[in-house]
Amino acid sequence: MSEVVCTLWGRAGLDRAAQGVLGAGRRLADSTGAALRAIIVGTADDALASGAQAVADRVVVATGPGLEDYNPESYLAALSDLCKAASATVVLLGNDTYAQEIAARLAHRLGGSAAGDAVAVHAEGGKVRVTRGVYGGKATAVIELEKSPAVVWVRARAIEPADAAGRGAGEVERVTPELPATGVKVLERQEESKGGARLEDAQVIVSGGRGLGGPEPFTELQKLADVMHAQMAASRAACDAGWVPASWQVGQTGKKVAPQLYLAIAISGASQHIMGIADSKVICAINRDADAPIFKHCTFGLVEDYQKVIGPLTERLRSAK
């Protein structure tokens, strides 16, 4: 029987991304009459192992020397062996940096084809088709993958989790893959944590752009974010200027976020920025230009100089609490 494989990272746990990957995998397996196998690389906690068990027909956890923490060469080698052992027709990954780094290489090793940042994956006439934004989000393309397996990284957080059907995957199989030696070594791993939720999981986001004019106004925005219990983000222009860390960038080549409220301040709303925020429930902008494209994506917005707004808005939201 052919199999759909979901690839998960032990370290990440059963986060929203893992749930999205499993949801996409389950539906694809059901629609093509395939079995679903979850492959977890790195030690899995109980929540992840049982979460995967509840959705997949089979769960494999790969651990051992070289797999404790992510290393591109070791993870790739392990995954390629584990996918070959499954008769995979489709391999799904999330869209974190690690998945993006190795997905195409994995496809190459499996003799398959890859496509990424998928908002939808479906099988048609024996081939897998992937829907994704192109031209910086200005167009949508359906890409047909010609080789099998199809290796696809998906916009995991925007994909519905699987129904809690409680299928029950039998036992969890534990394996220790043999890994080839690699000269690639991770010497240092730094997190630019800002406390609170990860940006990808944030429910409320306050985001600043080039129109802020420098790093200082971000301190003001931070105060506003604090009263709103929001995470901070930024446009690429603000990150490239060095005003805030690169890990704050939202968009085509930054984080893909899906909060209840995204407040964009002095951001024009280039299509590449919108690509990262399109899954937000409500987008609100403060921009002094009424013709700024961002307003085309807003539920509501204010045309005003941000400098007149941020301080008083912070005060009002503080006293309204």
Add this chain to the structure above:
Amino acid sequence: MKIAVCLKQILDPEVPARDFKVDAAKREAEQGGANLVTNIFCENALETALQIRDAAGSGEIVALSVGPAGAEDVLRKALALRADQAVLVVNDADTNPDPLFVAKTLAAAIKKIGGVDVVMVGREAGDWGAGQTGGLLAEELAIPCISFAEGFEPGATPGTIKVKRQTDAGFEVIEAPTPLVLTITNHDKNVPRIPKTRDVMQSYRKPLEKWTLSDLGVDGSTSHAYSQVAELFIPKKETKCEFIEGDTVEAKIDALAKRIGDILRAM
């Protein structure tokens, strides 16, 4: 150190959404009045390579592109920025070959160039954004690949480099043996420099190699054996923005605070 920087020519990604049109039958964007430009992440890659050569005081940079004859512009610009050598693999037959075809062509060119220590590509292109060239190229050359790199410095032992690269949470420093492929991302220190007018003039007198697919033994008929575009369309999405009104700024801020407060309380 010999660095090959791969550069792709693309439709200007700054074309605003309202002017953007697709040819659904050809499954490509219409160029209209827009320019063709170097993909920004490829420019970031070239800038990174130039800085590394500057810092080392030596080294060689080869600019490499696969594309139509007109992609020569991208390489002239690279020469104006003082790349040492430029190679164009002319592929006039197919304007949007699949990622594996591009990777195979680049791999063949890099082997022919010879002696390359580090191959740099942009993390993805501003047109199709597949983000696969670097990874597939590494597999074709059977060497490692590190993605989302900002740059590198010499490693502790000869034949290695230390790469700083971005991750979702922050960054990592990775030691890796050469040769290898790096996909380069943007950051505050690799914003592309502007060529000097004099260098632009001189770039037209510098040699630029042109190779054909058959020079490299690449079969042009395989340019969609990996994937193809089945459909291309402009998504319809219109949100009607309610603009906050008010007689004074104060009144507008009151109204805005109320709308935001309502959402926060409902969560």
